[in-house]
Amino acid sequence: MKVLLVEPDFPYPNKSKHQANKVHRNFVPVGLLKLGTFYQNRGAQVKLVRGEHIKREIGFVPTSILVTSIFTYWSDCVWRAVSHYRALFPHAEIIVGGIYVTLHHRRAYFRRMLAQYDARCHVGLHSGAEAVRPDYTLLESGVDHHVTHAMRGCIRRCSFCGTWRIEPRRYDKPVERLVEEIVAVGKARVLFFDNNFLAHGDVETMLTELAKVRVKGRPVSYESQSGFDGRLLQRKPELAELLKKANFKNVRIAWDSGFAGHRAIRRQIDILNGAGYRPESVAVFMIYNHDTAYEEMLRKVEKCKEWGVQINDCRYRPLDAQHDNYNSRKYQTGQTDEDYHIHACAGWTDAKVRDFRRRVRRHNIWVRYAKARGEGYDRNMERWSDIHNTFKFFGLDRPPAYELMENSPTWKRRIHVMKRLRNFMKRREIMAISLEGLGGCAMDCALDETCRLLGVDTAL
Numbered sequence: 001m002k003v004l005l006v007e008p009d010f011p012y013p014n015k016s017k018h019q020a021n022k023v024h025r026n027f028v029p030v031g032l033l034k035l036g037t038f039y040q041n042r043g044a045q046v047k048l049v050r051g052e053h054i055k056r057e058i059g060f061v062p063t064s065i066l067v068t069s070i071f072t073y074w075s076d077c078v079w080r081a082v083s084h085y086r087a088l089f090p091h092a093e094i095i096v097g098g099i100y101v102t103l104h105h106r107r108a109y110f111r112r113m114l115a116q117y118d119a120r121c122h123v124g125l126h127s128g129a130e131a132v133r134p135d136y137t138l139l140e141s142g143v144d145h146h147v148t149h150a151m152r153g154c155i156r157r158c159s160f161c162g163t164w165r166i167e168p169r170r171y172d173k174p175v176e177r178l179v180e181e182i183v184a185v186g187k188a189r190v191l192f193f194d195n196n197f198l199a200h201g202d203v204e205t206m207l208t209e210l211a212k213v214r215v216k217g218r219p220v221s222y223e224s225q226s227g228f229d230g231r232l233l234q235r236k237p238e239l240a241e242l243l244k245k246a247n248f249k250n251v252r253i254a255w256d257s258g259f260a261g262h263r264a265i266r267r268q269i270d271i272l273n274g275a276g277y278r279p280e281s282v283a284v285f286m287i288y289n290h291d292t293a294y295e296e297m298l299r300k301v302e303k304c305k306e307w308g309v310q311i312n313d314c315r316y317r318p319l320d321a322q323h324d325n326y327n328s329r330k331y332q333t334g335q336t337d338e339d340y341h342i343h344a345c346a347g348w349t350d351a352k353v354r355d356f357r358r359r360v361r362r363h364n365i366w367v368r369y370a371k372a373r374g375e376g377y378d379r380n381m382e383r384w385s386d387i388h389n390t391f392k393f394f395g396l397d398r399p400p401a402y403e404l405m406e407n408s409p410t411w412k413r414r415i416h417v418m419k420r421l422r423n424f425m426k427r428r429e430i431m432a433i434s435l436e437g438l439g440g441c442a443m444d445c446a447l448d449e450t451c452r453l454l455g456v457d458t459a460l
Protein backbone atom coordinates (compact mmCIF):
# COMPACT_ATOMS: atom_id res chain seq x y z
CA MET A 1 0.00 0.00 0.00
CA LYS A 2 1.28 3.48 -0.86
CA VAL A 3 -0.20 6.38 1.08
CA LEU A 4 0.14 10.03 0.18
CA LEU A 5 -0.69 12.38 3.06
CA VAL A 6 -1.68 15.84 1.85
CA GLU A 7 -1.75 19.03 3.82
CA PRO A 8 -3.47 21.55 1.52
CA ASP A 9 -1.70 24.82 0.81
CA PHE A 10 -3.27 26.68 3.75
CA PRO A 11 -2.64 30.43 3.94
CA TYR A 12 -0.70 30.38 7.19
CA PRO A 13 0.19 33.78 8.53
CA ASN A 14 3.59 35.11 7.35
CA LYS A 15 4.13 32.18 5.04
CA SER A 16 6.02 32.67 1.81
CA LYS A 17 5.86 30.18 -1.03
CA HIS A 18 9.42 29.14 -0.52
CA GLN A 19 8.64 28.25 3.03
CA ALA A 20 5.78 26.01 1.99
CA ASN A 21 7.47 22.96 3.42
CA LYS A 22 8.57 24.66 6.59
CA VAL A 23 6.61 24.11 9.75
CA HIS A 24 4.75 27.06 11.18
CA ARG A 25 4.89 27.00 14.95
CA ASN A 26 1.12 26.84 15.30
CA PHE A 27 0.32 24.63 12.38
CA VAL A 28 1.89 21.21 12.67
CA PRO A 29 -0.36 18.80 10.72
CA VAL A 30 -0.49 16.50 13.70
CA GLY A 31 -3.48 14.47 12.47
CA LEU A 32 -1.58 13.49 9.31
CA LEU A 33 1.60 12.69 11.24
CA LYS A 34 -0.32 10.21 13.39
CA LEU A 35 -2.04 8.74 10.33
CA GLY A 36 1.47 8.38 8.88
CA THR A 37 2.57 6.26 11.84
CA PHE A 38 -0.64 4.25 11.71
CA TYR A 39 -0.17 3.31 8.05
CA GLN A 40 3.57 2.68 8.34
CA ASN A 41 2.85 0.28 11.20
CA ARG A 42 0.67 -1.59 8.72
CA GLY A 43 3.54 -1.83 6.24
CA ALA A 44 2.57 1.04 3.95
CA GLN A 45 5.00 3.33 2.19
CA VAL A 46 4.05 6.85 3.30
CA LYS A 47 4.92 10.34 2.09
CA LEU A 48 3.63 13.70 3.30
CA VAL A 49 3.34 16.73 1.03
CA ARG A 50 2.23 20.28 1.62
CA GLY A 51 0.26 21.80 -1.24
CA GLU A 52 0.09 20.65 -4.85
CA HIS A 53 3.11 18.77 -6.19
CA ILE A 54 3.96 17.16 -9.50
CA LYS A 55 4.38 13.38 -9.96
CA ARG A 56 8.18 13.49 -10.00
CA GLU A 57 8.24 15.16 -6.58
CA ILE A 58 6.03 12.50 -5.09
CA GLY A 59 8.10 9.59 -6.33
CA PHE A 60 5.42 6.88 -6.28
CA VAL A 61 1.90 6.26 -7.48
CA PRO A 62 -0.25 6.27 -4.34
CA THR A 63 -3.03 3.81 -3.74
CA SER A 64 -4.58 6.12 -1.11
CA ILE A 65 -4.48 9.88 -0.80
CA LEU A 66 -5.46 11.30 2.59
CA VAL A 67 -6.22 15.02 2.63
CA THR A 68 -6.60 16.89 5.91
CA SER A 69 -8.54 20.08 6.69
CA ILE A 70 -8.68 22.74 9.42
CA PHE A 71 -10.72 25.94 9.36
CA THR A 72 -14.01 25.83 7.45
CA TYR A 73 -13.14 29.15 5.81
CA TRP A 74 -10.03 27.55 4.29
CA SER A 75 -12.24 25.03 2.47
CA ASP A 76 -11.11 26.18 -1.00
CA CYS A 77 -7.56 24.98 -0.32
CA VAL A 78 -8.89 21.53 0.50
CA TRP A 79 -10.86 21.22 -2.73
CA ARG A 80 -7.96 22.61 -4.77
CA ALA A 81 -5.75 19.86 -3.38
CA VAL A 82 -8.39 17.21 -4.03
CA SER A 83 -8.91 18.41 -7.58
CA HIS A 84 -5.16 18.48 -8.25
CA TYR A 85 -4.47 14.98 -6.92
CA ARG A 86 -7.56 13.51 -8.58
CA ALA A 87 -6.29 14.75 -11.94
CA LEU A 88 -2.79 13.43 -11.18
CA PHE A 89 -3.84 10.01 -9.88
CA PRO A 90 -7.21 9.04 -11.41
CA HIS A 91 -7.19 5.54 -9.89
CA ALA A 92 -6.21 6.33 -6.30
CA GLU A 93 -8.74 6.35 -3.49
CA ILE A 94 -9.05 9.89 -2.05
CA ILE A 95 -10.25 10.46 1.52
CA VAL A 96 -10.74 13.87 3.10
CA GLY A 97 -10.86 14.27 6.87
CA GLY A 98 -10.24 16.69 9.72
CA ILE A 99 -12.05 19.65 11.26
CA TYR A 100 -13.70 21.35 8.27
CA VAL A 101 -14.76 17.98 6.86
CA THR A 102 -16.32 16.94 10.18
CA LEU A 103 -18.23 20.22 10.46
CA HIS A 104 -19.50 20.33 6.85
CA HIS A 105 -19.81 16.73 5.69
CA ARG A 106 -23.62 16.70 5.78
CA ARG A 107 -24.09 19.76 3.58
CA ALA A 108 -25.39 19.36 0.06
CA TYR A 109 -22.54 21.31 -1.55
CA PHE A 110 -20.02 19.11 0.28
CA ARG A 111 -21.62 15.89 -0.97
CA ARG A 112 -21.59 17.33 -4.51
CA MET A 113 -17.87 18.10 -4.26
CA LEU A 114 -17.14 14.58 -3.04
CA ALA A 115 -19.07 13.12 -5.95
CA GLN A 116 -17.38 15.46 -8.45
CA TYR A 117 -13.92 14.24 -7.42
CA ASP A 118 -14.91 10.68 -6.68
CA ALA A 119 -13.65 11.08 -3.10
CA ARG A 120 -15.03 10.03 0.27
CA CYS A 121 -14.84 11.54 3.71
CA HIS A 122 -13.80 10.47 7.18
CA VAL A 123 -15.77 12.16 9.96
CA GLY A 124 -14.27 12.87 13.40
CA LEU A 125 -11.22 11.35 15.02
CA HIS A 126 -9.47 8.29 13.62
CA SER A 127 -9.26 5.66 16.35
CA GLY A 128 -6.20 3.96 14.81
CA ALA A 129 -4.30 7.24 14.58
CA GLU A 130 -5.30 8.19 18.11
CA ALA A 131 -3.51 5.13 19.44
CA VAL A 132 -0.10 6.07 18.00
CA ARG A 133 2.44 8.91 18.15
CA PRO A 134 3.06 11.41 15.35
CA ASP A 135 5.96 10.63 13.03
CA TYR A 136 7.80 13.95 12.78
CA THR A 137 10.31 12.54 10.32
CA LEU A 138 7.59 12.86 7.66
CA LEU A 139 8.09 16.62 7.73
CA GLU A 140 10.82 18.08 5.54
CA SER A 141 11.99 20.56 8.12
CA GLY A 142 12.50 19.70 11.76
CA VAL A 143 10.07 20.73 14.42
CA ASP A 144 11.33 21.51 17.90
CA HIS A 145 8.12 20.76 19.76
CA HIS A 146 5.65 17.93 20.24
CA VAL A 147 1.94 18.51 19.59
CA THR A 148 -0.46 16.42 21.59
CA HIS A 149 -3.83 16.22 23.34
CA ALA A 150 -4.44 15.39 27.00
CA MET A 151 -8.19 15.29 26.53
CA ARG A 152 -10.83 15.43 23.81
CA GLY A 153 -14.23 17.10 23.68
CA CYS A 154 -15.37 19.76 26.13
CA ILE A 155 -17.48 19.97 29.27
CA ARG A 156 -19.26 23.06 27.89
CA ARG A 157 -21.42 23.88 24.88
CA CYS A 158 -20.65 27.48 23.87
CA SER A 159 -22.89 28.49 20.96
CA PHE A 160 -20.14 29.83 18.67
CA CYS A 161 -17.79 26.90 19.17
CA GLY A 162 -17.28 23.85 17.00
CA THR A 163 -15.29 21.71 19.39
CA TRP A 164 -18.17 19.80 20.92
CA ARG A 165 -19.48 19.06 17.43
CA ILE A 166 -16.07 17.91 16.20
CA GLU A 167 -15.28 15.89 19.30
CA PRO A 168 -18.68 14.96 20.76
CA ARG A 169 -17.24 12.31 23.09
CA ARG A 170 -15.24 13.31 26.15
CA TYR A 171 -12.02 11.37 26.56
CA ASP A 172 -9.12 11.84 29.00
CA LYS A 173 -5.75 10.38 28.11
CA PRO A 174 -4.47 8.38 31.09
CA VAL A 175 -1.71 10.39 32.78
CA GLU A 176 0.77 7.51 32.56
CA ARG A 177 0.23 7.23 28.81
CA LEU A 178 0.67 10.96 28.33
CA VAL A 179 3.94 11.01 30.28
CA GLU A 180 5.27 7.94 28.46
CA GLU A 181 4.44 9.59 25.14
CA ILE A 182 6.24 12.85 25.97
CA VAL A 183 9.33 11.00 27.16
CA ALA A 184 9.34 8.71 24.11
CA VAL A 185 8.96 11.59 21.64
CA GLY A 186 11.82 13.33 23.46
CA LYS A 187 11.12 17.01 22.67
CA ALA A 188 11.62 19.58 25.39
CA ARG A 189 8.65 21.70 24.26
CA VAL A 190 5.12 20.38 24.26
CA LEU A 191 2.08 22.14 22.78
CA PHE A 192 -1.37 20.94 23.80
CA PHE A 193 -4.09 21.32 21.16
CA ASP A 194 -6.80 20.49 23.72
CA ASN A 195 -10.11 22.33 23.76
CA ASN A 196 -10.29 22.61 27.53
CA PHE A 197 -7.09 21.27 29.06
CA LEU A 198 -8.04 21.83 32.72
CA ALA A 199 -11.22 19.78 32.27
CA HIS A 200 -9.10 16.62 32.24
CA GLY A 201 -10.65 14.31 34.89
CA ASP A 202 -7.35 13.82 36.70
CA VAL A 203 -5.86 17.26 36.14
CA GLU A 204 -4.03 17.55 39.47
CA THR A 205 -2.16 14.27 38.99
CA MET A 206 -1.48 15.15 35.38
CA LEU A 207 0.12 18.51 36.24
CA THR A 208 2.10 17.00 39.11
CA GLU A 209 3.48 14.30 36.82
CA LEU A 210 4.17 16.70 33.93
CA ALA A 211 6.33 18.75 36.29
CA LYS A 212 8.57 15.72 36.85
CA VAL A 213 9.18 14.88 33.20
CA ARG A 214 12.74 15.35 31.96
CA VAL A 215 13.92 15.17 28.38
CA LYS A 216 17.67 14.71 28.00
CA GLY A 217 17.93 15.73 31.64
CA ARG A 218 16.10 19.02 31.07
CA PRO A 219 12.65 20.05 32.31
CA VAL A 220 9.99 20.31 29.62
CA SER A 221 8.14 23.56 28.85
CA TYR A 222 4.42 23.32 28.08
CA GLU A 223 1.83 25.50 26.42
CA SER A 224 -1.89 25.12 25.86
CA GLN A 225 -2.90 26.69 22.53
CA SER A 226 -6.54 27.14 23.42
CA GLY A 227 -6.02 28.77 26.78
CA PHE A 228 -7.42 27.74 30.14
CA ASP A 229 -10.98 27.65 31.34
CA GLY A 230 -10.93 30.35 34.05
CA ARG A 231 -14.07 29.03 35.72
CA LEU A 232 -12.18 25.82 36.49
CA LEU A 233 -9.32 27.88 37.89
CA GLN A 234 -11.75 29.68 40.16
CA ARG A 235 -13.15 26.40 41.38
CA LYS A 236 -9.67 24.97 41.98
CA PRO A 237 -7.21 27.87 42.42
CA GLU A 238 -4.44 25.42 43.33
CA LEU A 239 -4.32 24.46 39.63
CA ALA A 240 -2.55 27.75 38.89
CA GLU A 241 0.40 26.83 41.07
CA LEU A 242 0.52 23.37 39.57
CA LEU A 243 0.61 24.94 36.11
CA LYS A 244 3.47 27.19 37.14
CA LYS A 245 5.41 24.32 38.74
CA ALA A 246 4.89 22.22 35.62
CA ASN A 247 6.42 25.07 33.56
CA PHE A 248 3.39 26.16 31.51
CA LYS A 249 4.20 29.27 29.47
CA ASN A 250 2.10 31.85 27.59
CA VAL A 251 -0.88 31.45 29.85
CA ARG A 252 -4.23 32.56 28.45
CA ILE A 253 -7.78 32.62 29.75
CA ALA A 254 -10.97 33.48 27.86
CA TRP A 255 -13.42 36.33 28.42
CA ASP A 256 -16.21 35.57 25.99
CA SER A 257 -19.06 36.88 28.14
CA GLY A 258 -20.11 40.54 28.34
CA PHE A 259 -18.56 43.29 30.45
CA ALA A 260 -20.60 42.14 33.45
CA GLY A 261 -18.24 39.18 33.80
CA HIS A 262 -15.29 41.41 34.74
CA ARG A 263 -15.20 40.48 38.44
CA ALA A 264 -14.79 36.79 37.63
CA ILE A 265 -12.04 37.51 35.09
CA ARG A 266 -10.27 39.74 37.59
CA ARG A 267 -10.40 36.91 40.11
CA GLN A 268 -8.93 34.47 37.56
CA ILE A 269 -6.09 36.85 36.77
CA ASP A 270 -5.43 37.32 40.49
CA ILE A 271 -5.20 33.55 40.89
CA LEU A 272 -2.65 33.37 38.07
CA ASN A 273 -0.69 36.34 39.48
CA GLY A 274 -0.69 34.66 42.88
CA ALA A 275 0.92 31.61 41.31
CA GLY A 276 3.73 33.72 39.84
CA TYR A 277 2.43 34.65 36.36
CA ARG A 278 3.05 38.38 35.94
CA PRO A 279 0.05 40.30 34.52
CA GLU A 280 1.87 41.27 31.30
CA SER A 281 2.61 37.61 30.60
CA VAL A 282 -1.08 36.68 30.84
CA ALA A 283 -3.36 37.08 27.81
CA VAL A 284 -7.13 37.17 27.67
CA PHE A 285 -8.88 35.66 24.62
CA MET A 286 -11.80 37.85 23.56
CA ILE A 287 -14.26 36.94 20.89
CA TYR A 288 -15.38 40.06 19.00
CA ASN A 289 -17.54 40.72 15.95
CA HIS A 290 -20.02 38.53 17.84
CA ASP A 291 -22.96 39.09 20.22
CA THR A 292 -21.23 41.61 22.51
CA ALA A 293 -21.47 45.06 20.93
CA TYR A 294 -18.40 47.07 19.95
CA GLU A 295 -18.98 49.70 22.68
CA GLU A 296 -19.15 47.03 25.36
CA MET A 297 -16.00 45.37 23.97
CA LEU A 298 -14.17 48.67 24.42
CA ARG A 299 -15.10 48.64 28.09
CA LYS A 300 -13.60 45.16 28.30
CA VAL A 301 -10.38 46.47 26.75
CA GLU A 302 -10.32 49.26 29.35
CA LYS A 303 -10.51 46.66 32.10
CA CYS A 304 -7.60 44.74 30.61
CA LYS A 305 -5.66 47.98 30.60
CA GLU A 306 -6.43 48.45 34.26
CA TRP A 307 -5.21 44.91 34.96
CA GLY A 308 -2.18 45.22 32.65
CA VAL A 309 -2.84 41.98 30.76
CA GLN A 310 -2.55 41.32 27.02
CA ILE A 311 -5.53 40.59 24.77
CA ASN A 312 -5.80 37.88 22.13
CA ASP A 313 -8.58 39.18 19.90
CA CYS A 314 -10.54 36.43 18.17
CA ARG A 315 -12.69 37.64 15.30
CA TYR A 316 -15.84 35.55 15.10
CA ARG A 317 -16.29 33.51 11.93
CA PRO A 318 -19.45 31.36 11.79
CA LEU A 319 -18.92 27.62 11.63
CA ASP A 320 -20.70 27.48 8.28
CA ALA A 321 -18.35 30.06 6.72
CA GLN A 322 -16.61 28.67 3.66
CA HIS A 323 -14.56 31.80 2.96
CA ASP A 324 -12.94 34.58 4.87
CA ASN A 325 -11.33 37.26 2.80
CA TYR A 326 -10.77 39.80 5.53
CA ASN A 327 -7.76 41.89 4.59
CA SER A 328 -6.18 44.00 7.30
CA ARG A 329 -4.48 46.21 4.69
CA LYS A 330 -7.80 47.39 3.25
CA TYR A 331 -8.14 49.99 5.95
CA GLN A 332 -8.79 52.85 3.54
CA THR A 333 -11.28 51.23 1.17
CA GLY A 334 -12.90 48.95 3.73
CA GLN A 335 -14.62 45.64 3.03
CA THR A 336 -18.17 44.35 3.09
CA ASP A 337 -20.08 41.36 4.35
CA GLU A 338 -19.42 39.77 0.97
CA ASP A 339 -15.73 39.60 1.87
CA TYR A 340 -16.06 38.31 5.42
CA HIS A 341 -18.69 37.81 8.10
CA ILE A 342 -19.67 41.07 9.80
CA HIS A 343 -21.93 40.48 12.79
CA ALA A 344 -24.37 43.26 11.91
CA CYS A 345 -27.13 41.94 14.18
CA ALA A 346 -25.07 43.08 17.18
CA GLY A 347 -24.21 46.41 15.52
CA TRP A 348 -20.78 45.45 14.15
CA THR A 349 -19.55 47.16 11.00
CA ASP A 350 -16.33 46.82 9.02
CA ALA A 351 -15.08 50.08 10.56
CA LYS A 352 -15.79 48.83 14.07
CA VAL A 353 -14.05 45.51 13.43
CA ARG A 354 -10.93 47.32 12.20
CA ASP A 355 -11.01 49.88 14.94
CA PHE A 356 -11.33 47.21 17.60
CA ARG A 357 -8.33 45.33 16.18
CA ARG A 358 -6.28 48.50 16.04
CA ARG A 359 -7.07 49.32 19.66
CA VAL A 360 -6.16 45.81 20.79
CA ARG A 361 -2.90 45.99 18.86
CA ARG A 362 -1.98 49.26 20.51
CA HIS A 363 -3.03 47.93 23.87
CA ASN A 364 -0.75 44.90 23.49
CA ILE A 365 2.17 47.02 22.33
CA TRP A 366 1.65 49.20 25.39
CA VAL A 367 1.54 46.17 27.73
CA ARG A 368 4.68 44.68 26.18
CA TYR A 369 6.86 47.74 25.77
CA ALA A 370 5.65 50.68 27.85
CA LYS A 371 3.63 49.65 30.85
CA ALA A 372 6.58 48.57 32.99
CA ARG A 373 8.22 51.97 32.46
CA GLY A 374 5.09 53.78 33.49
CA GLU A 375 4.73 55.28 29.98
CA GLY A 376 1.70 55.56 27.74
CA TYR A 377 1.41 54.19 24.20
CA ASP A 378 3.26 56.18 21.57
CA ARG A 379 3.78 55.60 17.84
CA ASN A 380 7.50 54.92 18.23
CA MET A 381 6.59 51.68 19.91
CA GLU A 382 5.06 50.54 16.64
CA ARG A 383 8.59 50.76 15.26
CA TRP A 384 9.85 48.53 18.06
CA SER A 385 7.08 46.10 17.29
CA ASP A 386 8.08 46.15 13.62
CA ILE A 387 11.71 45.48 14.59
CA HIS A 388 10.47 42.62 16.74
CA ASN A 389 8.72 41.13 13.68
CA THR A 390 11.90 41.59 11.62
CA PHE A 391 13.79 39.69 14.31
CA LYS A 392 11.25 36.89 14.16
CA PHE A 393 11.58 36.78 10.36
CA PHE A 394 15.29 35.99 10.77
CA GLY A 395 14.65 33.41 13.50
CA LEU A 396 15.87 35.69 16.31
CA ASP A 397 14.45 36.27 19.78
CA ARG A 398 13.52 39.65 21.27
CA PRO A 399 15.52 42.67 20.09
CA PRO A 400 17.43 44.80 22.63
CA ALA A 401 15.72 47.71 24.41
CA TYR A 402 14.44 50.43 22.09
CA GLU A 403 16.66 53.16 23.60
CA LEU A 404 19.75 51.01 23.13
CA MET A 405 19.02 50.57 19.43
CA GLU A 406 18.14 54.23 19.00
CA ASN A 407 21.44 55.35 20.53
CA SER A 408 23.72 52.85 18.83
CA PRO A 409 24.87 53.57 15.22
CA THR A 410 25.81 49.87 14.88
CA TRP A 411 22.32 48.73 15.80
CA LYS A 412 20.72 51.44 13.65
CA ARG A 413 22.63 50.23 10.60
CA ARG A 414 21.99 46.56 11.41
CA ILE A 415 18.24 47.09 11.74
CA HIS A 416 18.22 49.11 8.51
CA VAL A 417 19.96 46.27 6.62
CA MET A 418 17.72 43.64 8.18
CA LYS A 419 14.59 45.52 7.14
CA ARG A 420 15.82 46.10 3.58
CA LEU A 421 16.68 42.42 3.25
CA ARG A 422 13.41 41.28 4.81
CA ASN A 423 11.34 43.43 2.45
CA PHE A 424 13.35 42.23 -0.55
CA MET A 425 12.94 38.57 0.44
CA LYS A 426 9.24 38.95 1.16
CA ARG A 427 8.55 40.67 -2.17
CA ARG A 428 10.34 37.96 -4.11
CA GLU A 429 9.15 35.13 -1.83
CA ILE A 430 12.69 34.10 -0.99
CA MET A 431 13.14 31.92 2.06
CA ALA A 432 14.49 33.86 5.05
CA ILE A 433 18.02 33.10 6.24
CA SER A 434 18.32 32.19 9.90
CA LEU A 435 20.51 34.42 12.04
CA GLU A 436 19.85 32.32 15.12
CA GLY A 437 22.92 31.96 17.35
CA LEU A 438 24.97 34.62 15.51
CA GLY A 439 26.63 37.40 17.53
CA GLY A 440 27.03 41.04 16.40
CA CYS A 441 29.88 40.80 13.83
CA ALA A 442 28.90 37.37 12.53
CA MET A 443 25.36 38.63 12.10
CA ASP A 444 26.54 41.70 10.17
CA CYS A 445 28.74 39.51 7.93
CA ALA A 446 25.85 37.14 7.18
CA LEU A 447 23.53 40.06 6.41
CA ASP A 448 26.04 41.90 4.23
CA GLU A 449 27.01 38.77 2.30
CA THR A 450 23.37 37.88 1.62
CA CYS A 451 22.62 41.43 0.50
CA ARG A 452 25.64 41.32 -1.80
CA LEU A 453 24.62 38.00 -3.35
CA LEU A 454 21.03 39.13 -3.88
CA GLY A 455 21.98 42.62 -5.00
CA VAL A 456 20.06 44.40 -2.23
CA ASP A 457 20.92 48.07 -1.91
CA THR A 458 21.69 48.78 1.74
CA ALA A 459 22.77 52.41 1.47
CA LEU A 460 21.41 54.41 4.35
Ligand code: B12
Pocket residue numbers: 013026027028029030031032034065066067068069070071072073095096097098099122124125126127129130160161162163166167193194195225226313314315316317318319320321
Ligand atom coordinates in the same frame (compact mmCIF):
# COMPACT_ATOMS: atom_id res chain seq x y z
C1 B12 B 1 -5.23 24.18 18.25
C2 B12 B 1 -6.24 25.09 17.59
C3 B12 B 1 -5.81 26.30 17.08
C4 B12 B 1 -4.34 26.66 17.01
C5 B12 B 1 -3.64 25.92 15.89
C6 B12 B 1 -4.55 25.45 14.79
C7 B12 B 1 -3.94 24.49 13.80
N1 B12 B 1 -3.54 23.32 14.10
O1 B12 B 1 -3.84 24.81 12.71
C8 B12 B 1 -4.37 28.20 16.82
C9 B12 B 1 -4.12 28.83 18.17
C10 B12 B 1 -3.39 28.80 15.83
C11 B12 B 1 -5.81 28.41 16.40
C12 B12 B 1 -6.24 29.62 15.89
C13 B12 B 1 -7.56 29.88 15.57
N2 B12 B 1 -8.61 29.03 15.75
CO1 B12 B 1 -8.45 27.22 16.38
N3 B12 B 1 -8.52 25.51 17.02
C14 B12 B 1 -7.61 24.71 17.49
C15 B12 B 1 -8.23 23.38 17.94
C16 B12 B 1 -8.37 23.38 19.46
C17 B12 B 1 -7.48 22.16 17.45
C18 B12 B 1 -7.15 22.22 15.96
C19 B12 B 1 -6.17 21.20 15.52
O2 B12 B 1 -5.20 21.50 14.87
N4 B12 B 1 -6.37 19.96 15.86
C20 B12 B 1 -5.50 18.88 15.46
C21 B12 B 1 -6.17 18.03 14.44
C22 B12 B 1 -6.15 18.44 13.01
O3 B12 B 1 -5.50 16.85 14.56
P1 B12 B 1 -6.25 15.64 15.14
O4 B12 B 1 -7.42 16.08 15.96
O5 B12 B 1 -5.32 14.76 15.80
O6 B12 B 1 -6.83 15.00 13.81
C23 B12 B 1 -7.64 13.86 13.92
C24 B12 B 1 -8.91 13.93 13.09
O7 B12 B 1 -9.25 15.27 12.76
C25 B12 B 1 -8.65 13.03 11.93
N5 B12 B 1 -8.11 13.60 10.70
C26 B12 B 1 -7.52 14.78 10.47
N6 B12 B 1 -7.23 14.89 9.17
C27 B12 B 1 -7.60 13.74 8.56
C28 B12 B 1 -7.53 13.34 7.24
C29 B12 B 1 -8.01 12.06 6.90
C30 B12 B 1 -7.97 11.62 5.50
C31 B12 B 1 -8.53 11.19 7.90
C32 B12 B 1 -8.99 9.83 7.56
C33 B12 B 1 -8.61 11.62 9.23
C34 B12 B 1 -8.14 12.90 9.54
O8 B12 B 1 -7.72 12.08 12.39
C35 B12 B 1 -6.86 12.69 13.37
C36 B12 B 1 -6.50 11.66 14.41
O9 B12 B 1 -7.61 11.31 15.18
C37 B12 B 1 -9.61 23.46 17.22
C38 B12 B 1 -10.75 22.78 17.95
C39 B12 B 1 -10.82 21.33 17.60
N7 B12 B 1 -11.17 20.53 18.56
O10 B12 B 1 -10.57 20.91 16.51
C40 B12 B 1 -9.84 24.96 17.09
C41 B12 B 1 -10.61 25.48 15.89
C42 B12 B 1 -10.17 24.76 14.65
N8 B12 B 1 -10.20 26.88 15.84
C43 B12 B 1 -11.15 27.69 15.52
C44 B12 B 1 -11.02 29.08 15.44
C45 B12 B 1 -12.30 29.88 15.30
C46 B12 B 1 -9.77 29.68 15.48
C47 B12 B 1 -9.49 31.17 15.23
C48 B12 B 1 -10.25 31.73 14.05
C49 B12 B 1 -9.79 31.93 16.49
C50 B12 B 1 -9.77 33.40 16.24
N9 B12 B 1 -10.92 33.96 15.94
O11 B12 B 1 -8.75 34.00 16.32
C51 B12 B 1 -7.97 31.18 14.99
C52 B12 B 1 -7.68 31.19 13.49
C53 B12 B 1 -6.35 31.62 13.10
C54 B12 B 1 -6.20 31.71 11.59
N10 B12 B 1 -4.99 31.82 11.17
O12 B12 B 1 -7.13 31.71 10.83
C55 B12 B 1 -12.43 26.97 15.25
C56 B12 B 1 -12.67 26.80 13.75
C57 B12 B 1 -13.93 27.44 13.28
C58 B12 B 1 -14.06 27.35 11.81
N11 B12 B 1 -15.02 28.10 11.28
O13 B12 B 1 -13.36 26.67 11.14
C59 B12 B 1 -12.18 25.62 16.01
C60 B12 B 1 -12.94 24.43 15.46
C61 B12 B 1 -12.56 25.87 17.48
C62 B12 B 1 -13.88 26.52 17.66
N12 B12 B 1 -13.95 27.51 18.51
O14 B12 B 1 -14.86 26.19 17.06
N13 B12 B 1 -6.59 27.32 16.63
Ligand code: SF4
Pocket residue numbers: 154155156157158161162163164195196229
Ligand atom coordinates in the same frame (compact mmCIF):
# COMPACT_ATOMS: atom_id res chain seq x y z
S1 SF4 C 1 -15.31 26.13 26.78
FE1 SF4 C 1 -14.05 26.64 24.98
S2 SF4 C 1 -13.77 24.69 23.90
FE2 SF4 C 1 -15.45 24.40 25.34
S3 SF4 C 1 -17.31 24.79 24.15
FE3 SF4 C 1 -16.74 26.74 25.15
S4 SF4 C 1 -15.43 27.82 23.67
FE4 SF4 C 1 -15.56 25.67 23.03
